[in-house]
Amino acid sequence: MSNYQRDTCRLCQSKNLEVVLSLEPTPLCDAYVLAERLKEVQETYPLDLYLCRDCGYVHLTYVVDPENIYTDYLYVTTSSMGLADHFQLYSKEVLRRLNPISDSLIIDLGSNDGTLLSFFKKQGMRVLGIEPAREIATKTTNLGVETLPEFFTSEMADKIEEKYGFAKIITINNLFANIDDLDDTVEGVCKLLSPDGVFVMESSYLGDMIKNMVFDFIYHEHLSYFSVKPLLKFLDRFNMELIDVQRVPTKGGSLRYYIQKNGGPRAVSAFVDEMVVYENDHRLDLVETYETFSNEINARKSDLTNMISKLQKEGKTFAGFGGSATTTTLMYHFDLCDKIEYIVDDNPAKHNTYSPGCHIPVLSSEEIYERKPGYVIMFAWRYFEPITKKHQRFLDQGGHFIVPLPELEVI
Ligand SMILES: [Zn+2]
Known part of the structure; x- marks a missing residue:
């Protein structure tokens, strides 16, 4: 099998499908690479969500060959706490x-x-x-x-x-x-x-x-x-x-x-x-539900990018926190690839890899104490409480965390 675009609902076979959310195309979200592969261009693929108007199922219709997903890249098992x-x-x-x-x-x-x-x-x-x-x-x-x-x-x-x-x-x-x-x-x-x-x-x-x-x-x-x-x-x-x-x-x-x-x-x-x-x-x-969802996502994007350009004019620098699969979707859709200098992560297995596609280096989270970026964007926003607790010292030394979702917040 190779990558393909399916034209039927995966659950009921209907062809009555409608695009309800178009995200920026991304490379495979977990395809973090080692330095020796930096010369390779990582292809991006469409990331459009479709609603089946017959059964209400929501899905991606662009299917990446599982062989590409699961065999071609370095996979780091995240030792998920808990x-x-x-x-x-x-x-x-x-x-x-x-x-x-x-x-x-x-x-x-x-x-x-x-x-x-x-x-x-x-x-x-x-x-x-x-x-x-x-x-x-x-x-x-x-x-x-x-x-x-x-x-x-x-x-x-x-x-x-x-x-x-x-x-x-x-x-x-x-x-x-x-x-x-x-x-x-x-x-x-x-x-x-x-x-x-x-x-x-x-x-x-x-x-x-x-x-x-x-x-x-x-x-x-x-x-x-x-x-x-x-x-x-x-x-x-x-x-x-x-x-x-x-x-x-x-x-x-x-x-x-x-x-x-x-x-x-x-x-x-x-x-x-x-x-x-x-x-x-x-x-x-209903299609309208996803229009609202899409508008909300794009409103968060403008909130964040407006804040970043304002801070950039003041000479501030930015890092990201958390190099996981979700980071890729967030970085591409919020257009952050050229705004972040590096990503830090608590998981040593991620260190010295580069993010999928735009190849931002992933470093140890200790680096935020050495390099002292003004702002760290919390890509791992769902875990912001334990992360800010663990890295209180970064806040104490004058740094800030930007939490992009569910509402933009600066700590
Ligand atoms: Zn269906």
């Missing part, structure tokens, strides 16, 4: 709600280093991971969580079922939004799931993305921006039903969806209907 705690709570919550008998099979799609599965295993479940990153899969198997080094497909589901039997629970976290051919994935899930089984899918929530201004979470890896209503219709095509939804705070606001086969043993929670009412009230399926 992730293990999140998965421990997740495993307990899922077992409490679904109450499978001990030794039931739980399969995690995109299981990474097996953290979630290890918690299920500790609580007496049989577990199997599916993880295409071969090295991680092998390492995880050796550590006691069996992990198949593959991309999950419906064809593969048959083979897994033959060898391991049906799963009582299948989980997928964040990965679902990155998959282009969702039909095939869900077909596979249907084949593998036992008749009384539950498919648990966690993904960032469109309603929260708009409410919390988390537009920088839009990048090429994230093809889907899910909400409840379009998913109900989609699942029905596979004779599956949504039985419950749970709000979770990760990624600027996410939903955990609990899904069973039609006629499965579990009753549908009233919360599913409540979410549909919420989405109707917030008009998530």
